Amino acid sequence: MMGQVDRLWYGTGRPLWMLWPLAWLYQAIAGRRRKRALKANESEPPLPAPVIVVGNITAGGTGKSPLTAWLAALLKDEGWHPVILTRGYGARATQYPLLAGPDTPASQAGDEPVMLAAITGCPVVVDPKRVRAARWAVSQHLGNIFICDDGLQHYALPRDIEVVVFDGERGFGNGAPIPVGPLREPRSRLATVDFVVCNGSAVEGIEHPSQYVMTLNPTLLRHLQTGKTRPVDWLAGQRVKAVAGIGNPGRFFSTLTALGARVNGQAFPDHHRFAPEDLNVAPGEVLVMTAKDAVKCKAFAQDDCWVLEVSASFPDHFKKSVMSAVAGIRVSSPSE
Known part of the structure; x- marks a missing residue:
């Protein structure tokens, strides 16, 4: 049985249409925050390693973590040393950044960071402020490339590659912004990302030159x-x-x-x-x-x-496209 959010956001129609004023307010606040963060980035020193951000423009789970794990494995195979950055939803650490491992309590680090540490064997750094996490990871010599799980709207973190993930079954939902629908950002945001990944099946209405289907x-x-x-x-x-x-x-x-x-x-x-x-x-x-x-x-x-x-599995040409994009922005060789 579909949950309440599924019925309201991912069903037919827009039963929460009366909340459109809040949706406009949400979009306005989100837009201002994005502009402030991007402007602040201009005065900050660049990170000395490439950053790949995995995220979505819809609320809810879409398959970001399996994609993050797949990217980590790919980069390791290619000689890189990935570090995963994450907010750690539900984390209750006494201090940040927190280096999460397979045995770190999920109550302290969050469920997804502990899972990703166990699956990938990569350092996983938990911090609501992902830039702080990245700079700390650099100071600890943890790796030479970052993958940020669920960081698309965290604009304080500079990024070189953006990957947006959709649930193939849910797509855009009813196509309305939060709280009327599930959209964190408008569909037009897809024009600025590097890759679109659809979990399970293609999503109708997406037009992007680099879109791929992920199979779990x-x-x-x-x-x-x-x-x-x-x-x-x-x-x-x-x-x-x-x-x-x-x-x-x-x-x-x-x-x-x-x-x-x-x-x-x-x-x-x-x-x-x-x-x-x-x-x-x-x-x-x-x-x-x-x-x-x-x-x-x-x-x-x-x-x-x-x-x-x-x-997760992908067609081979997705691997080639990702590595080509990484090669285009690398700031150091994997051996450095």
Whole structure:
């Protein structure tokens, strides 16, 4: 069942049309903040490393983190040493910047930073002020290229490459700005970005010379407590209690169903703080969750809890285009 936000923003029509004055105000404030940040950047010394920003112009989850992980792996294969910058939604660190690792508590760093650290093996620096995080990473010699996860509207951070991600199922939603619809920025913003990535399928109405479809492929099941793995075809015929606190839980449930599981899905808000009672299962069910949710549940999950691991894939020409763009702005060689 679609959540309330899905119904209001990603369904048909604009039931919140009476909030248009707030939408105009939101756009005006966002525009002024962008201009101030861009002007302030002119007086700041440039960062001594390229910056790739991954983000979206719509609110909610679109698949930014899998793309960030894919970019990190690509850059590592090409000899670079990537550092991931992130705000760390829900982070409650006592001080910033925070270097997050696979064992950092998600309550301290946020769920996505801990997940990205575990998946990529890259340094992940958490800080609401991404410029401060980048300069600290430089001072610590953590790497020589930055990937900023969910940083498109964080204009205080200079950037060399911008990648916008869309959920292929949701697209622009009802096409209205927040709070009437899901748009953080107008569609015209796409004219200034370098790449557009659509998660799952192309989005109608996007005209961009460099747009690509990202496919998320389920790769294996990992037991949350022991780390042992099973092939995804083990799910065929299984009764599965699936929980998801992500931007589009329905996509996760559909993936499990396509693998042959008999799914009892329970959706939670994005970045939900799970409690033990959220993971209760009926007799004969196994529990399956996303990697993003798993980092918050390991301390109290029951024995029969599995994590579905996924990986992003792209056509080869996207890899070539990304690396060509990086080569065009590099300020130092990967070996430096």
